Amino acid sequence: MFLDKKLxxxxxxxxxxxxxxxxxxxxxxxxxxxxxxxxxxERYWFVQRQGMFALINAGVAIFLMNFDYKMLQRYGxxxxxxxxxxxxAVMFVGQSALGAQRWIQLGPITLQPSEFSKIIMIVSLxxxxxxxxxxxxxxxxxxxxxxxxxxxxxxxxxxxxxxTSLVFMAIFxxxxxxxxxxxxxxxxxxGTGIACLPLLWHVLKDYQKMRIMVFLDPNVDPLGxxxxxxxxxxxxxxxxxxxxxxxxxxxxQLNFLPENHTDFxxxxxxxxxxxxxxxxxxxxxxxxxxxxxxxxxxxxxxxxTLLAVGITSMLAFHVLVxxxxxxxxxxxxxxxxxxxxxxxxxxxxxxxxxxxxxxxYLRNQKLQF
Numbered sequence: 030m031f032l033d034k035k036l037x038x039x040x041x042x043x044x045x046x047x048x049x050x051x052x053x054x055x056x057x058x059x060x061x062x063x064x065x066x067x068x069x070x071e072r073y074w075f076v077q078r079q080g081m082f083a084l085i086n087a088g089v090a091i092f093l094m095n096f097d098y099k100m101l102q103r104y105g106x107x108x109x110x111x112x113x114x115x116x117x118a119v120m121f122v123g124q125s126a127l128g129a130q131r132w133i134q135l136g137p138i139t140l141q142p143s144e145f146s147k148i149i150m151i152v153s154l155x156x157x158x159x160x161x162x163x164x165x166x167x168x169x170x171x172x173x174x175x176x177x178x179x180x181x182x183x184x185x186x187x188x189x190x191x192x193t194s195l196v197f198m199a200i201f202x203x204x205x206x207x208x209x210x211x212x213x214x215x216x217x218x219x220g221t222g223i224a225c226l227p228l229l230w231h232v233l234k235d236y237q238k239m240r241i242m243v244f245l246d247p248n249v250d251p252l253g254x255x256x257x258x259x260x261x262x263x264x265x266x267x268x269x270x271x272x273x274x275x276x277x278x279x280x281x282q283l284n285f286l287p288e289n290h291t292d293f294x295x296x297x298x299x300x301x302x303x304x305x306x307x308x309x310x311x312x313x314x315x316x317x318x319x320x321x322x323x324x325x326x327x328x329x330x331x332x333x334t335l336l337a338v339g340i341t342s343m344l345a346f347h348v349l350v351x352x353x354x355x356x357x358x359x360x361x362x363x364x365x366x367x368x369x370x371x372x373x374x375x376x377x378x379x380x381x382x383x384x385x386x387x388x389x390y391l392r393n394q395k396l397q398f
Contacts, residue, residue: 041390044320047313048383051368054310055294056080059371061276062290062297075290075371082373083380090384098388102332105156109177112149115142116184143185143193144374148382150181151200151339158208159332165210171218174205191237192362196346203342204335207325244360254361257293260286261355265299265307272303290371292363295355314348314367317383324390333389340382 060076101108119133119142133140157177165171178201186194206215230238239254247255247262264280267273278300280286289297299307321341328334344367351366353359365375 047316055369086380105153109153141374144378155335162331163209192364199346204339207338261296262357264296268300268303
């Protein structure tokens with residue numbers, strides 16, 4: 030079953046081309062960041078694997094375009110339950126790495142359920158909120174919605190995965206804003222949250238506290254928690270205007286920059302492609318976010334609007350936090366850069382998110398199906 034040619038011509042080309050360009054840039058940068066760290070016969074293993082899954086997910090996306098996104102509304106609550114089961118499974122059969130238990134091994138594939146939980150949370154929350162548009166006027170109206178998000182939020186925090194938990198919060202606030210929440214209530218929530226921030230310190234783990242201290246002053250632990258930020262800032266700054274050139278970045282090529290193909294891939298772009306390269310990449314992200322906002326505005330139903338807002342909120346938060354942490358203006362949280370950072374789970378989630386955005390756009394065109 031394939032897309033109708035007339036429908037294919039009506040796809041949002043600005044969104045499609047921007048995402049495609051980011052993925053191509055990603056494959057080039059991942060190749061540069063990893064080719065010196067692997068045996069010669071596996072030199073481009075990361076690139077090949079990321080590229081293969083990008084193509085697989087593109088094929089899945091084309092197939093899914095044949096189905097109306099409104100079908101997701103019927104499965105919202107079932108997806109929510111599946112999400113809880115998946116996150117609970119991580120607690121009992123998940124694999125640990127770097128002090129966190131976030132992964133499940135399925136044969137040769139390592140999956141991170143918390144990544145998929147983001148898109149599931151958007152769909153299930155949109156299904157819940159579409160009946161509450163304009164009805165979130167009091168705290169009692171909001172509490173059931175907050176509890177709905179709070180359960181998976183706590184399960185992800187337990188792993189621990191503070192970064193993904195914060196993404197849940199970004200999705201939650203973006204979607205309740207689109208739902209028409211009373212702005213005085215929203216301001217009160219933010220005010221209370223800011224007032225309670227000092228209390229949060231007491232529930233953070235030691236390494237999370239150290240990340241905040243390092244954010245304020247990386248030299249507190251220059252060879253430990255502050256090492257990532259220091260090396261990332263050196264890499265970005267040394268790229269200057271035009272960069273050192275592909276495969277020429279000293280911080281990346283000489284392994285001074287940790288996680289250079291995942292969380293800190295933006296630093297590789299800054300070092301090898303310079304200020305010009307980072308601006309081009311950020312402009313591509315800006316186009317993606319702008320199209321997400323426009324699709325949300327043009328959607329003819331509340332479910333479509335909420336889906337688009339949730340996806341755009343997720344992507345915007347990812348870009349803001351990842352770029353911010355590599356530049357040293359935000360704490361390190363381990364949030365990947367969408368479509369750029371290496372990782373099958375994150376790439377799959379993001380492509381599926383764009384697929385839903387494109388589906389909303391197509392279904393709101395004046396076409397006969």
